[in-house]
Amino acid sequence: MNTRIAFFNNSFIEEEKVFLHVSDLAIQRGYGVFDFFKVVNDVPLFMHDHLDRLFNSAAGLGLEPGLNKTEIASIAQGLINRNKIPYSGIKIILTGGYSQDGYNPATPNLIITQQQMLPRPAGIFEKGFKVITFEHVRELPEIKSINYTTGVLLQQKLTLAGADDVLYHKNGEISEFPRSNFFIVMKNDKVVTPSKNILRGITRKKTLELARKHFTAEEVTVTLDDIRNAKEAFITSTSKEIIPVVMIDDIVINNGKPGEVTRFLDTKFAELCHNSPA
Amino acid sequence: MNTRIAFFNNSFIEEEKVFLHVSDLAIQRGYGVFDFFKVVNDVPLFMHDHLDRLFNSAAGLGLEPGLNKTEIASIAQGLINRNKIPYSGIKIILTGGYSQDGYNPATPNLIITQQQMLPRPAGIFEKGFKVITFEHVRELPEIKSINYTTGVLLQQKLTLAGADDVLYHKNGEISEFPRSNFFIVMKNDKVVTPSKNILRGITRKKTLELARKHFTAEEVTVTLDDIRNAKEAFITSTSKEIIPVVMIDDIVINNGKPGEVTRFLDTKFAELCHNSPA
Numbered sequence: 001m002n003t004r005i006a007f008f009n010n011s012f013i014e015e016e017k018v019f020l021h022v023s024d025l026a027i028q029r030g031y032g033v034f035d036f037f038k039v040v041n042d043v044p045l046f047m048h049d050h051l052d053r054l055f056n057s058a059a060g061l062g063l064e065p066g067l068n069k070t071e072i073a074s075i076a077q078g079l080i081n082r083n084k085i086p087y088s089g090i091k092i093i094l095t096g097g098y099s100q101d102g103y104n105p106a107t108p109n110l111i112i113t114q115q116q117m118l119p120r121p122a123g124i125f126e127k128g129f130k131v132i133t134f135e136h137v138r139e140l141p142e143i144k145s146i147n148y149t150t151g152v153l154l155q156q157k158l159t160l161a162g163a164d165d166v167l168y169h170k171n172g173e174i175s176e177f178p179r180s181n182f183f184i185v186m187k188n189d190k191v192v193t194p195s196k197n198i199l200r201g202i203t204r205k206k207t208l209e210l211a212r213k214h215f216t217a218e219e220v221t222v223t224l225d226d227i228r229n230a231k232e233a234f235i236t237s238t239s240k241e242i243i244p245v246v247m248i249d250d251i252v253i254n255n256g257k258p259g260e261v262t263r264f265l266d267t268k269f270a271e272l273c274h275n276s277p278a
Numbered sequence: 279m280n281t282r283i284a285f286f287n288n289s290f291i292e293e294e295k296v297f298l299h300v301s302d303l304a305i306q307r308g309y310g311v312f313d314f315f316k317v318v319n320d321v322p323l324f325m326h327d328h329l330d331r332l333f334n335s336a337a338g339l340g341l342e343p344g345l346n347k348t349e350i351a352s353i354a355q356g357l358i359n360r361n362k363i364p365y366s367g368i369k370i371i372l373t374g375g376y377s378q379d380g381y382n383p384a385t386p387n388l389i390i391t392q393q394q395m396l397p398r399p400a401g402i403f404e405k406g407f408k409v410i411t412f413e414h415v416r417e418l419p420e421i422k423s424i425n426y427t428t429g430v431l432l433q434q435k436l437t438l439a440g441a442d443d444v445l446y447h448k449n450g451e452i453s454e455f456p457r458s459n460f461f462i463v464m465k466n467d468k469v470v471t472p473s474k475n476i477l478r479g480i481t482r483k484k485t486l487e488l489a490r491k492h493f494t495a496e497e498v499t500v501t502l503d504d505i506r507n508a509k510e511a512f513i514t515s516t517s518k519e520i521i522p523v524v525m526i527d528d529i530v531i532n533n534g535k536p537g538e539v540t541r542f543l544d545t546k547f548a549e550l551c552h553n554s555p556a
Contacts, residue, residue: 006300019297020305022284022389027298027371030308030425061431091380093305096430102369103426103457104433111300139417139427147308147425148381149417152374153339155382 005082007075007112009066012082015113025096025105032095032108032146033057037202038117038238038273039088042080045238045273047073049202053144054092060143063094063108072112079114089117089239093146120241125266128246128258129164129235132157133224136168137175141197151178165235167248170197174222180237182245183207184222184230185261192226195219203236203269210268215261227251232259234266241273242266283360285353285390287344290360293391303374303383310373310386310424311335315480316395316516316551317366320358323516323551325351327480331422332370338421341372341386350390357392367395367517371424398519403544406524406536407442407513410435411502414446415453419475429456443513445526448475452500458515460523461485462500462508463539470504473497481514481547488546493539505529510537512544519551520544 006015025031035054038045051069058065065072076090091113097106134157136150154166167182168175175197176182181204183193191211193204211217227233233245233253242265244258253259284293303309313332316323329347336343343350354368369391375384412435414428432444445460446453453475454460459482461471469489471482489495505511511523511531520543522536531537 015300018300020300022293022296022298022371022391024305025430026308027302027304027310027373027389028424029427029430030304030310030423031427031430032305032308061427062434093300095305103430105430111305113300139425140431145308145427146306147417147427149307149309149339149423149425152303152307152309152381152383153418156340 004085004114005079006114007079007110009110012078018111018113020095020109021098023098023102024109025099025102026146028099028102029096030147030149031061031105032093033061033063033144034091034093034146035144036089036091036238039080039086039090039114040273042086044073044076044080044090045276046202046206047076049205053200053202054094057144058094060140061145062105063096065094066108066110075112079112083114085114085116087117087119088114090114095146117239125243125258128244128256130162130247131165131167131177131245132161132163133167133169133249135170137170137197138168138178138199141175141199144199148178154178169224172224173197174224174227177235177237180235180240182222183234183236184226185232185259187229187231189215189231189261191215191217191261191265192220192222194222196221201236201238203238203241206272207236207242207265207269210265210272214264227253232262234262242269282363282392283357284392285357285388287388290356296389296391298373298387299376301376301380302387303377303380304424306377306380307374308425308427309339309383310371311339311341311422312369312371312424313422314367314369314516317358317364317368317392318551320364322351322354322358322368323554324480324484325354327483331478331480332372335422336372338418339423340383341374343372344386344388353390357390361392363392363394365395365397366392368392373424395517403521403536406522406534408440408525409443409445409455409523410439410441411445411447411527413448415448415475416446416456416477419453419477422477426456432456447502450502451475452502452505455513455515458513458518460500461512461514462504463510463537465507465509467493467509467539469493469495469539469543470498470500472500474499479514479516481516481519484550485514485520485543485547488543488550492542505531510540512540520547
């Protein structure tokens, strides 16, 4: 039975009791933002980066969180203390609030939940991801809004294709996955990731920082043609960390095996997570 | 005090008691569809067109309404009988449901509400609408999804500009307003409306049918350049009916006055509404 505690506006309550009235603009108009960070051994990972992004997203949609970052960090710690789920994810949702006319934002509703996560399965890195491409740019890509209509809809297509994820592009310019970022390693070991029409992932940022210590690493325009010449490719996200991409549509990358640079960065990223305070 | 009755999944309950758990995919991912029709003198207007569109939208997002159109029509009548709001709007929302993983749809939640509407103010037709343009195409425009992130966000811009609405275009090709359709009347009295990247409005459909009886009327590509040569322009929607557009950015249309064709169609549309069963 689920007795997890959540935080809703002003108080800690059982998550199973967190309900929003139908007039909330999330339900009326899909209007809201969120962010999500991992908790490892009861320690939040890169929480301040995530809170910075949450506040940027909220400002982008004109939503006022009502609490400051220190207060939200303290609530996250309150959930960690209460729920005792050492390996977990904390999700913060800020909605458009109970709108009078069903269109204009009101005082936002703030919901913070903590959910169990499973450590990345051992075999997933070695197996790598098979992905398909789809022409789409997310609406307001730099804002982590709750709107994932196309991403959710494409789940059916992924299942049919036997693929693990879908890579968005526009006119051949690659941007991102619905919930993850994309990197390629070029033949000269240069590490590149798309620079625009993306959500700036925190794992993406940390990976770029790590890559710059050991390789040349840049945010650039990445095209579908670049994939054909890529030595390695990988995906980054809070939940997935770093996973090799071994096939994109009909293009096999690095003979379908994880590449050396990808493996090196994944190891370095695991070390960083192990040693990082929030 | 609000004691309006709504319908939620299986039963009629007070609207103020209609709450969705935070796990609903509308809140988690902005995933859901809706439709909205008017009730005049306790009679639903063009309800079957709206229900057809709702079911198409639901199918487009892979959501199963759980009830058929006859059952939903009967619930609408149930609300009309209970609430006694002769001039009103009925909104039907179908969400992605309580998702286990916060990403994949579950059994949808169905919410039907009835709200008071005010008849169109007498002066609004004569005053007409001043609109601004904005480069944007809605995601999955032919599906009436709940996602209006850009439209809601642009409300602030509208207020600053002193404008009544915002007209979307892409590379100069006009599509629609966030919640309404767009028509122009050309110099030869030909009535045209954008053919693609739009939600197919029911008032748009009825207006096209009326226009075809008296003029040439076509769904075509309409560009920003066409506006400069337009004799008249107008907006159509369920709530607004037909309202002249007298200014688009810095372009004044028909000397800022309602045009004759627009007035004729508005009169004919009012007659149609007056004489229409659902």
